[in-house]
Amino acid sequence: MHYVERWRVHKFGGSSVADAVCMERVARILEQDPHPRMGIVLSACRGVTDTLLGVVAAAERREDVTGRIEELRRRHETIADTLLPEEARQEFMSLLTQDCRDIASILHTISLIRFSSQMVRDLVAGYGEIWSTRLFSAYLRHRGRRPGQVQWVDAREVVVVEWGSLGPGVRWTESQENMDRLVPSGPATLIITGFIARDPKGLQTTLGRNGSDFSGSIFGALLNAEQIHIWTDVDGVLSADPRLVPEAKVIDSLSYSEAMELAYFGAKVIHPQTMAPAVRKGIPIWIRNSFAPEKPGTLICANPSSQLAVKGITCIDRVALVNLEGAGMIGVPGTAHRLFGALRDHGISVILISQGSSEHSICFAIPEAESVRAETVVRQAFERELQDGHIQSVEVEDNCSILAVVGDGMAGSHGAAAKVFGALGAAAVSVRAIAQGASERNISAVIDGKHSARALRSVHSSFYLSPHTISIGLIGPGLVGGVLLDQFASQVERLSRELKVDLRVRGIMGSSRMHLAGHEIPLGRWRDAFGAHQEPADMARFVQHVNADHLPHAIIIDCTSSLEVAQHYPAWLAGGIHVVTPNKKANSADLPFYLRLQEASRQGNTHYMYEATVGAGLPIVQTLRDLHGTGDRIQRIEGILSGTLSYLFNVWDGSQPFSQVLHTARAKGYTEPDPRDDLSGIDFARKIIILAREMGLRLEMQDVQLEGLVPEALTSCAPQEFLDRLPEFDAPIAERLRAAQARGRVLRYVGAIDAASSSASVGLVELERSHTFANINLTDNVVRFVTQRYNQNPLIVQGPGAGPDVTAGGVFADLLRVCAYLGAKL
Numbered sequence: 001m002h003y004v005e006r007w008r009v010h011k012f013g014g015s016s017v018a019d020a021v022c023m024e025r026v027a028r029i030l031e032q033d034p035h036p037r038m039g040i041v042l043s044a045c046r047g048v049t050d051t052l053l054g055v056v057a058a059a060e061r062r063e064d065v066t067g068r069i070e071e072l073r074r075r076h077e078t079i080a081d082t083l084l085p086e087e088a089r090q091e092f093m094s095l096l097t098q099d100c101r102d103i104a105s106i107l108h109t110i111s112l113i114r115f116s117s118q119m120v121r122d123l124v125a126g127y128g129e130i131w132s133t134r135l136f137s138a139y140l141r142h143r144g145r146r147p148g149q150v151q152w153v154d155a156r157e158v159v160v161v162e163w164g165s166l167g168p169g170v171r172w173t174e175s176q177e178n179m180d181r182l183v184p185s186g187p188a189t190l191i192i193t194g195f196i197a198r199d200p201k202g203l204q205t206t207l208g209r210n211g212s213d214f215s216g217s218i219f220g221a222l223l224n225a226e227q228i229h230i231w232t233d234v235d236g237v238l239s240a241d242p243r244l245v246p247e248a249k250v251i252d253s254l255s256y257s258e259a260m261e262l263a264y265f266g267a268k269v270i271h272p273q274t275m276a277p278a279v280r281k282g283i284p285i286w287i288r289n290s291f292a293p294e295k296p297g298t299l300i301c302a303n304p305s306s307q308l309a310v311k312g313i314t315c316i317d318r319v320a321l322v323n324l325e326g327a328g329m330i331g332v333p334g335t336a337h338r339l340f341g342a343l344r345d346h347g348i349s350v351i352l353i354s355q356g357s358s359e360h361s362i363c364f365a366i367p368e369a370e371s372v373r374a375e376t377v378v379r380q381a382f383e384r385e386l387q388d389g390h391i392q393s394v395e396v397e398d399n400c401s402i403l404a405v406v407g408d409g410m411a412g413s414h415g416a417a418a419k420v421f422g423a424l425g426a427a428a429v430s431v432r433a434i435a436q437g438a439s440e441r442n443i444s445a446v447i448d449g450k451h452s453a454r455a456l457r458s459v460h461s462s463f464y465l466s467p468h469t470i471s472i473g474l475i476g477p478g479l480v481g482g483v484l485l486d487q488f489a490s491q492v493e494r495l496s497r498e499l500k501v502d503l504r505v506r507g508i509m510g511s512s513r514m515h516l517a518g519h520e521i522p523l524g525r526w527r528d529a530f531g532a533h534q535e536p537a538d539m540a541r542f543v544q545h546v547n548a549d550h551l552p553h554a555i556i557i558d559c560t561s562s563l564e565v566a567q568h569y570p571a572w573l574a575g576g577i578h579v580v581t582p583n584k585k586a587n588s589a590d591l592p593f594y595l596r597l598q599e600a601s602r603q604g605n606t607h608y609m610y611e612a613t614v615g616a617g618l619p620i621v622q623t624l625r626d627l628h629g630t631g632d633r634i635q636r637i638e639g640i641l642s643g644t645l646s647y648l649f650n651v652w653d654g655s656q657p658f659s660q661v662l663h664t665a666r667a668k669g670y671t672e673p674d675p676r677d678d679l680s681g682i683d684f685a686r687k688i689i690i691l692a693r694e695m696g697l698r699l700e701m702q703d704v705q706l707e708g709l710v711p712e713a714l715t716s717c718a719p720q721e722f723l724d725r726l727p728e729f730d731a732p733i734a735e736r737l738r739a740a741q742a743r744g745r746v747l748r749y750v751g752a753i754d755a756a757s758s759s760a761s762v763g764l765v766e767l768e769r770s771h772t773f774a775n776i777n778l779t780d781n782v783v784r785f786v787t788q789r790y791n792q793n794p795l796i797v798q799g800p801g802a803g804p805d806v807t808a809g810g811v812f813a814d815l816l817r818v819c820a821y822l823g824a825k826l
């Protein structure tokens, strides 16, 4: 009777058969699948192929490799000792010992001639698969839980391949005849060597590095299997390399073309050639995790059900970009043909090509290892044109990467390219060249190699809504900085869940020491963590650490009031780091510095946010920006922008001396330790300058007409003396209050900016009792915007304008605004 049950093929990668425990796991997986006919393709145990190729290279350099071969022998011996019964163990060991002897003689010859041919390298590299399959077939036979016999199959007896310019090509008819001769008719489990094959002359060859996936699908086709399962150490094909993008997600299904494109552009989980044999026979491929066999994995087939437009984002590193430029190429037929013909003749494979419509330049990417050769080949091919000046330059740029975004669905949807380039821009990654296949299945961008990880994460976040990872460094964990960290601690989890922003505080720096964390500082315990690490503060190291290459976005929060720190902003902003701060020093420094700040943030495509420099958490700067941005014309801004001065004049009704009111305020903590810092009006004037500049006025600090309240005679004495002697000066200010009251008015310390006269002032003014500024509470701040739109009835922002809580809140709001600009869904 003819046996009708079809074959099922399982391929296990090196990570799935790394040791005895792994092999036992694989055996269990196979025994749980009751299918009667199975082809099992195995890789070498993890790392063995690398080691074998390593010893060949070492022998060429005449290094002693006996130790390394012995180590390989012992590693396999350990598996045999653990898994095999004595008789099978002995049989395996005697073959292994003989193989190791053979390898040693081959290596000896190599070390004498200091050279190895491709054939010899293939021969040695292939032993790993022979050993892993011998071990596993003996083990599975010994367990005896599979139906039918367990048969070891040497792929070299079956698969015949011919190497050409496109890699190994299978000779199907010959291979099929070989297979048919070997196939048993009933239930059976074939244990097949992956990776190796033979060439048309009968000599051993391989299918290239990572070629066991290809073996799996070749045997799938030869056995006309109903399914191919490729088992590895991850849950399936992920939306990006999980080592670079930890939040990558499993893709439930992919088309063959998508899988091929992802594999070609670097998704190591599957070899690009794997798909072809399966497509020919329409066999579905499953990618599954041998460490978690209960998970469904990824299905690769002709008509996948997944609706996602973009399936995966990959990256190929160590690429060189070659740019050929010259007006002489315009309209000259055959230039590309000559160029790529020459490269093909020298066996240099081109990964990506991009040509502008003007034909003025052709740009292409190749593996970096070929860059020197490629340049020579191109220069030779166009020697005449280079001499005649028809081609001006051939430039080669090493250390590039290609980022590829892959998905069949991009063809029918809009905005994929905008998302890709928007995300790259937001991560401050510049793009050197772009290619999009006519199939619209792939958008590729050549970028600077050192940004590949940050580019990958940023683009991944924009398509997969995985949290936008933001690396944060905080300088100045004092009053405001400390509260801000506490506020983060209570919010980061929610922000990650709801808004998809992953805020990672990776550095905290005080005045003398700092703490840097590779991943992130545990926010709930930041004080302990900061206290326990006493690394000396080092600004350069701190900045470099926060602006890590692998994280897409970096923000420095400056919670100091230091000019020295502020002086770094232009370099940070120009270098791709966003800056958020309540520190007034930068924006109130001299005008050329202020203009440099603006220029740096344009140049670096970064955001500089300082809402909390004026009125703490009150939306003052943002309101001004919105008015400006929507085309309103700001005519005048007036306000009370000092909580201390606000308090002093709100409570002082003349029934006690001014010095007494100041004393009470100081006792309540409403003033600086030295109240002259408030009374001088300088801090207030800084805020006025910040707003004036925001309005577009080019004012310097000395342009502000400032009326300070510190008596001339007390400006430079010690703080205590100032407090002691202030009562001597109560009379003149009391007189001013009385005069105002006599006119039915009140005194307030107010700042004003007038656009028409381009002037600004800060000082005591008399106001009607009904004026808004005469009716605010305690330490409130208040600002009145008189604009073209808000003319008769000005726009007023009022509320508590000082204190660590609200100031930190203002900084936090700025931070979230930056997150939104970077693409987070706020």
Ligand code: ADP
Pocket (backbone or CB within 6 Å): 012, 013, 014, 015, 016, 043, 210, 231, 232, 233, 234, 236, 237, 238, 239, 240, 241, 242, 243, 266, 267, 268, 269, 270, 312
């Ligand atoms: P095996 O030994 O099973 O052949 P490989 O090491 O060749 O396994 O391939 C699996 C590895 O590929 C995973 O551990 C993962 O780190 C890496 N990888 C890279 N890109 C992807 C991706 N897009 N999806 C899944 N894994 C990927």
Ligand code: ASP
Pocket (backbone or CB within 6 Å): 013, 014, 043, 044, 049, 050, 128, 194, 195, 208, 209, 210, 211, 212, 213
């Ligand atoms: N063992 C071979 C290699 O490491 C083939 C494979 O594992 O896919 O390249």
Ligand code: MG
Pocket (backbone or CB within 6 Å): 013, 014, 210, 213, 268, 269, 270
């Ligand atoms: Mg592999």
